[in-house]
Amino acid sequence: MKNNIKDFRAIHKYTQDELAEKLEVSRQTVISLEKERYNPSITLAFKIARLFNCSIKDVFIYEDE
Template sequence: MRNHLKELRADRGWSQAELADRLDVTRQTVIALEKGKYDPSLPLAFRISRVFGLPIEKLFVPDEQ
């Protein structure tokens, strides 16, 4: 699954640590999410959606197979 978290975070001027604090996760989790090495749980996906004020489908794009 691909996502736009890094770009959205940068657009807002937030560091990875700031986003981690807003999401109540570790900075390592944010790094893994941004690199596409970790797909968020549904509750985390909803928190990310709320933090950015965007629907989940605007944040995450399934990989085409």
């Protein structure tokens, strides 16, 4: 699933390590999310949106295949 995590991370000036710590995940998870290799659980998607103070739809782009 396409996402804007890297863009939001840059806006908030978080490193991958800082974002991982705030989300309570590994840095590897953040890397996988940013490279769109991993789709987060709904719980993690909500945590990401809440951290960036936006909606899930602002962070994740759903494309019907």
